Amino acid sequence: MSEPPKERVKYIDTNLNLPYHYYAGDYKALYLRALRDKKILGSRCSKTGKVFVPPVIASPESLAPCDELVELPHRGIVTTFCVVNVPVIGREIEIPYVVASVALDGADVSLYSLIQECAAADVRMGTRVEAVWKPDGERQGDHTDIRYFRPTGEPDAPFESFIHRL
């Protein structure tokens, strides 16, 4: 035979696995353990007073230490968001769903979170939201302890109040 088979192999499975051993570091460890206790921690910049969440040990902006840890409220504003229309392996959520940046009240940066309990089309920049937690006893100290945020029904926050906190 002077040629390979005409009937070709059409697909190959290439399962790439990347095994990690991840260390959280001091602030991230405190942040995750606090979620178990239904608390959201941030850190405050010693120079500018800006509050970062999750907490960082130094401000990426001023480079000053963020020594003070603070407890943030569980409410905030959708600053920006996207509507997911494509199902992703490992994420069993009915599409379309919304993933948003949520600026907690008092925080100067946003967290990423799901927005649920409303239609995707009803989420806006400025929508006021609150955290929905896993019940007591089920929280493990990881980022899924906050299941999602849901709209509070309050009037939207004005653009100027969050545009610098994306």
Add this chain to the structure above:
Amino acid sequence: MKTFPKPATIEPMSQRMTVAFPYKRSTGEIVGRFLAGLRDQKKIWGLRVSRQGVVVPPQSYSEVDAKAGGEWVEVSQTGVVTAVAEVTRPIEGLHPSTEPFAFVLVKLDGADTAIAHVVRTKLDRLRVGSRVRAAWAPDGERRGTIRDIEAFEIVD
């Protein structure tokens, strides 16, 4: 906002996790036939393309002048190692072996490019320049992937 008192000592927190990318790739016309050759014929096919010689594994165009098409050429199952990277501590799930092995490039006799593969045995003797031969997965266990060649083995 309430200050959260920082504990005097912080217990380290760590987690093992595996990030998985379960890809299914479309092989295309040329590589698809190359893989069928491994599975069905136990043959290693290259493609003679413009100004580049015999390319193994084949691709449907020349890397020199981008001209499409070529002529199928069966290459030898023995060849010479042109590069070695020994993996002394393989990572399960990431590497193609749990025992120490080596990634190699093998320029098969009759080919003008080298194919990436593994050597699992006689690693102490493995060098750039070593002569190696393809060792095949048994009949019925070849699935039409590059792993239908189980490994390359040093020729004595």
